[in-house]
Amino acid sequence: MNLGLKELIAEIALSSSIKEAAELYKIFEGILKDYVFILSFDKSSAAIPGLAVDKNFSKTGAIRGLYKYNNVFVLSGKTVDSLLSGKKEEIPIDYSISLDTQAVSYLYSYFFDRNNNRLPGDLDEFFRFIIEPDVNVDPIPHLTENTYNLKSGVI
Incomplete structure (x- = not known):
């Protein structure tokens, strides 16, 4: 070969x-x-x-x-x-759930959009899942994708 x-x-x-x-x-x-x-x-x-x-x-x-x-x-x-x-x-x-911009955008609109008062039906279920001790969540993809916005105060 x-x-x-x-x-x-x-x-x-x-x-x-x-x-x-x-x-x-x-x-x-x-x-x-x-x-x-x-x-x-x-x-x-x-x-x-x-x-x-x-x-x-x-x-x-x-x-x-x-x-x-x-x-x-x-x-x-x-x-x-x-x-x-x-x-x-x-x-x-270390098998982590990566929070990228697409994933965080769902949460962002709920927390920061004053006109959005609709809570996604399974948001509570999602948070209960990610706080389990054997589930790891990695925010680095979102932070990396949005470094400029974080530095400039947009986010």
């Missing part, structure tokens, strides 16, 4: 199974030793990272995962060695 680095990374990312991805990683681990892949599979052999995945609220709200499937697998030199030797490897993952 004569692949360049970009092609090799694509082959691993597009693998149809954890085994296939691990075998490719093992063959080329000399050039991949500093790489860590987070892969998504529709298989029970990969882990579901937490509660904050594919959550539907009673009205219109929803939280969707970042990947195509909810099950993820972390592929690195350490996990490949564990996988191929039959050992179980546990890797803590």
Whole structure:
């Protein structure tokens, strides 16, 4: 197999199974030793990272995962060695709900628009969900997208 680095990374990312991805990683681990892949599979052999995945609220709200499937697998030199030797490897993952500008815009209009007195039907349900101890919320995407507005006092 004569692949360049970009092609090799694509082959691993597009693998149809954890085994296939691990075998490719093992063959080329000399050039991949500093790489860590987070892969998504529709298989029970990969882990579901937490509660904050594919959550539907009673009205219109929803939280969707970042990947195509909810099950993820972390592929690195350490996990490949564990996988191929039959050992179980546990890797803590910070799986956060990212509040981007689109998500915050729903809240912003409710809190700051004096003419909007309508509370979204599942807002209470949403807040009860995000205050759970095992649900992490990350405001950095919203803050990054709006740095200029925050500095100028628009927000």
